[in-house]
Amino acid sequence: RKEVEQDPGPFNVPEGATVAFNCTYSNSASQSFFWYRQDCRKEPKLLMSVYSSGNEDGRFTAQLNRASQYISLLIRDSKLSDSATYLCVVPKRGGFQKLVFGTGTRLLVSP
């Protein structure tokens, strides 16, 4: 099993739709997780951190399911500006912070 797996997409949704992505991870000892957003030809930037069961920030909700080893990102009322690639990030086993990135899920929001 890969350390971090994501559906590459693309997810094509209309404005206003609700969309969710899942990310599975193999390191059962991981305690914290991140969702990063990457725009085309730009660097990744932190979108949300997930330290316990979940986190909510406006239209964005991240949830953690430790039993099944996946995290999800839910985007409500999607905007054109949400079009980007969303990267799931999981710290790698070993103590020091070593972030392993998924390959990303591409989201396209259309008018």
Next chain:
Amino acid sequence: DAGVIQSPRHEVTEMGQEVTLRCKPISGHNSLFWYRQTMMRGLELLIYFNNNVPIDDSGMPEDRFSAKMPNASFSTLKIQPSEPRDSAVYFCASSQQGRRNTEAFFGQGTRLTVV
């Protein structure tokens, strides 16, 4: 805060040439990471440093790649000799390592093309 600063932003070089990428992490951060991103393989961690010491270089693809961090405010990633398959975007990131994993802040990247 200026953020993570990488140079150059773009580099085009001929196969066989030496390439040096530079990174200045955010002041006060004690961890520094070098990543490589390609369409095929996504973001791959090449090496990371903690307090200027290389902790894990298992992601470095081969001996042609080397990285140094002579002090807390500067790191280099060198490729010698370069090959066309090294073409990618190379990101440097830094973070403040603590009890809880904290986010990594990325530089704008160096887009390397080896012809």
